[in-house]
Amino acid sequence: MWLFNSSVGKKVVMSITGLGLVLFLTFHMTMNCVALFSAEGYRFICEFLGANWYAIVGTIGLALLMVIHIAYATWLTLSNKKARGNERYAVTARPKGVEFASRNMFVLGLIVFLGLVLHLCNFWAKMQLVELRGGIPEDGVDLIRYTFSKWYFVLLYLIWFGAIWFHLTHGFWSAIQTIGMSNRKWFVRWKWIGYIFVTLLMLGFVGVVVTFFCYETFHWPFLASIFGGLA
Amino acid sequence: MDKNISFTLRVWRQRGPKEKGEFKQYFMEDIPGDTSFLEMLDILNEKLINRNEEPIVFDHDCREGICGMCSLYINGHPHGPATGATTCQIYMRRFQDGDVITVEPWRSAGFPVIRDLMVDRRAFDKIMAAGGYVSVNTGGVPDANAIPIPKAAADEAMDAAACIGCGACVAACKNGSAMLFVSAKVSQLALLPQGKVEAKRRVKAMLAKMDELGFGACTNTRACEAECPKCVSISNIARLNRQFIGAKLSD
Numbered sequence: 174m175w176l177f178n179s180s181v182g183k184k185v186v187m188s189i190t191g192l193g194l195v196l197f198l199t200f201h202m203t204m205n206c207v208a209l210f211s212a213e214g215y216r217f218i219c220e221f222l223g224a225n226w227y228a229i230v231g232t233i234g235l236a237l238l239m240v241i242h243i244a245y246a247t248w249l250t251l252s253n254k255k256a257r258g259n260e261r262y263a264v265t266a267r268p269k270g271v272e273f274a275s276r277n278m279f280v281l282g283l284i285v286f287l288g289l290v291l292h293l294c295n296f297w298a299k300m301q302l303v304e305l306r307g308g309i310p311e312d313g314v315d316l317i318r319y320t321f322s323k324w325y326f327v328l329l330y331l332i333w334f335g336a337i338w339f340h341l342t343h344g345f346w347s348a349i350q351t352i353g354m355s356n357r358k359w360f361v362r363w364k365w366i367g368y369i370f371v372t373l374l375m376l377g378f379v380g381v382v383v384t385f386f387c388y389e390t391f392h393w394p395f396l397a398s399i400f401g402g403l404a
Numbered sequence: 405m406d407k408n409i410s411f412t413l414r415v416w417r418q419r420g421p422k423e424k425g426e427f428k429q430y431f432m433e434d435i436p437g438d439t440s441f442l443e444m445l446d447i448l449n450e451k452l453i454n455r456n457e458e459p460i461v462f463d464h465d466c467r468e469g470i471c472g473m474c475s476l477y478i479n480g481h482p483h484g485p486a487t488g489a490t491t492c493q494i495y496m497r498r499f500q501d502g503d504v505i506t507v508e509p510w511r512s513a514g515f516p517v518i519r520d521l522m523v524d525r526r527a528f529d530k531i532m533a534a535g536g537y538v539s540v541n542t543g544g545v546p547d548a549n550a551i552p553i554p555k556a557a558a559d560e561a562m563d564a565a566a567c568i569g570c571g572a573c574v575a576a577c578k579n580g581s582a583m584l585f586v587s588a589k590v591s592q593l594a595l596l597p598q599g600k601v602e603a604k605r606r607v608k609a610m611l612a613k614m615d616e617l618g619f620g621a622c623t624n625t626r627a628c629e630a631e632c633p634k635c636v637s638i639s640n641i642a643r644l645n646r647q648f649i650g651a652k653l654s655d
């Protein structure tokens with residue numbers, strides 16, 4: 174089967190799983206932003222995505238995407254190292270046009286993975302997991318307020334978002350190049366589209382975290398009025 | 405007239421594929437700026453032979469940038485510091501008096517060192533033999549406009565056909581991938597009516613051979629296209645991917 178035993182096939186799996194994860198991040202970011210405008214709305218989303226069959230199917234699908242993406246990433250990275258050989262150049266130079274992210278996708282991916290573990294402990298383990306075990310999940314808005322009142326969580330999440338940004342500034346156009354949807358003209362366009370999209374995506378995540386941090390730390394009244402009904 | 409320069413060469417010396425190699429230093433004095441890099445090595449080799457030492461082994465043939473034989477990794481760049489030029493097209497005027505110039509062979513598992521700076525690039529011949537051709541006899545040169553070909557396609561095919569099979573793309577790649585070479589060889593035929601007939605078989609066979617020979621998978625790092633002496637574009641790799649996926653899906 175070409176998705177297992179050809180180099181391009183393996184890359185196609187990376188690409189499709191990666192794009193699936195990007196799509197998920199887009200939904201996730203949109204839902205986070207609801208918390209900025211309406212606590213009620215956010216609670217409704219939390220309930221909607223609790224221990225319902227569709228939310229469980231979604232979670233399993235997402236976990237599968239992640240597992241396949243990481244498994245293939247490890248497989249490809251190791252076999253590429255082998256193809257490169259053991260002899261290293263004594264002098265190396267980074268040629269023009271080669272991005273930092275493209276040379277460090279695996280390391281960036283590892284940071285993304287560690288951030289994900291933290292995130293699952295912070296939220297998922299206290300919400301969907303509790304509900305699955307028959308308990309009563311914690312309130313989503315309270316969890317956000319608690320987590321991002323701690324400066325160290327804020328810092329870790331910002332580092333995490335930075336790593337995802339780097340991973341995706343390369344990952345986005347790379348994924349499209351891998352499935353062959355690029356040429357001389359579209360290469361430049363996809364790169365721009367990727368940078369703009371990924372930057373907006375990550376600003377959405379950053380915005381929620383920073384806003385809640387400011388609200389919990391400085392109690393600025395104008396923030397309370399955005400949230401409406403939070404306090 | 406270019407100035408004469410003096411500099412230190414650090415050259416990789418290795419007696420055979422299995423032997424341990426090491427860098428040897430050679431001091432070069434008063435080399436005119438209009439000496440080509442390979443002529444400079446010729447001067448050094450003549451000195452070594454006169455001193456009863458083994459000359460440095462390196463590949464070269466046409467010395468005008470068309471055969472793809474020359475293959476030196478100079479100061480961190482395949483084919484040296486210039487863009488769009490082969491090693492044989494580099495002149496000493498690019499370097500400064502007092503420089504230390506490090507010369508290494510291509511280093512990639514697919515290209516084992518034969519001796520000193522010469523590596524075994526027969527893997528590329530095997531990839532070509534797997535499908536990089538049109539298998540009908542095309543006879544004599546046809547009339548220029550007998551088969552109409554759109555200008556855009558002709559230009560793309562011509563740019564891909566500029567590949568001289570030197571292997572700098574593999575030498576530059578952190579994954580030891582030969583995708584730029586394979587994509588150029590697939591594209592130069594796939595874009596033209598004569599090559600389209602066998603396009604599916606060709607792309608599958610050449611890629612399978614590349615994988616079998618142990619070259620890595622492309623992660624779109626773009627070092628290949630930056631270092632390619634013929635400026636072959638990674639848009640060819642997108643075409644290779646597209647054709648391969650299409651061929652597999654239609655199986």
Ligand code: HEM
Nearest residue numbers: 187188191194195246278279282283286344347348351623
């Ligand atoms: C939020 C989670 C993640 C998203 C959205 C994501 C997205 C992507 C995308 C879109 C690509 C491009 C695919 C291609 O080049 O064809 C990619 C590549 C890659 N990812 Fe991820 N990824 C994520 C997590 C991870 C993790 C956890 C790891 C590893 C531990 C990882 C390692 C890699 C590697 C090694 C590549 C290949 C780089 C390349 O071929 O250019 N990723 N990822």
Ligand code: SF4
Nearest residue numbers: 567568570571573632
């Ligand atoms: S694609 Fe460029 S670097 Fe690679 S073999 Fe052809 S000419 Fe050399």
Ligand code: FES
Nearest residue numbers: 465467472474492
């Ligand atoms: S010797 Fe022929 S290309 Fe350099």
